[in-house]
Amino acid sequence: MSVKLFLSHKPWAKYLLLLLPYVLVFYFFAQENFYFGYSVLIGILCFPFLIQVQNNSLQYEYLYACLLLAGLSFFTNSFAVFYFSFAFGCCFLLNLFLGKLNYLPLFLLGLMSPLISHLTAIMSFPIRLKLSEWVSMWLGKIGMDISSEGNMLIIEGVKFLVDQECVGLKMLLTGLTLILIVLAFYERKANKSFTFIQVLFFLGLGF
Secondary structure (H helix, E strand, O other): OOHHHHHHHOHHHHHHHHHHHHHHHHHHHHOOOOOOOHHHHHHHHHHHHHOOEEEOOOOHHHHHHHHHHHHHHHHHOOHHHHHHHHHHHHHHHHHHHHOEEOOHHHHHHHHOOHHHHHHHHHHHHHHHHHHHHHHHHHHHHOOOOEEEEOOEEEEOOEEEEOOHHHOOHHHHHHHHHHHHHHHHHHHHHHOOOOOHHHHHHHHHHHO
C-alpha cells in the first residue's frame, strides 16, 4: 500500500505526521532525560487508537497549560514540567488539526511521563522491603532456613536480591494503558466520550 493511499484511508495519519517535527524537537532536547522504555513504546502504538474527535471547537486550555509549563520549565529546570508542556502542546496541536478531543490521549501522555516512572521507582523500594519481609516470615513458618536483610533474601546461606522488576509496577502501567484502550473501544462503540472524572474513576478502579 502506497503512502498516499494509506493517508487517504487513515485521515488521522497525516495529522500525526504534522506532529512529527514538534516531537523531534522535543526529543532533541529531552533525549538525555527521556527513558524510551516498554510503557512508552506501548503508549506510542496505542496513541492513535485513543483519539476521538468530538466537535470543531478549540481547547485553549491546552495551549495555556503548554505555555505556562514551558515558562516554568526554564525557571525550575525540571524535565517533568518540560514533558507536560510538550504533552499539552501535542493535545492542542491535535485539537487544532482535528477538533475537540476526548481525554484519553491526555491521560495516556500522563502515564508515559517521566514523573510516573520516577514515582514507580520510589514506590518500588518500600514494596520490595515488605515483600522480602513477608516471604521470609511465611517460608520460615513452613520450616525453611530463610532470613531477610532489607530487600535481600538469604536461603541456606545463598543470597537472592528482590529486584525492582519483581514488584510488577511496570506491568501496572501497562494494565492502566490497556484500560484506556478498553475505554476507547467503548467510546467508539457508543459514539460518545467519557468525562475527565469518569476516566479518572476507571483508572483508579483499575489501579
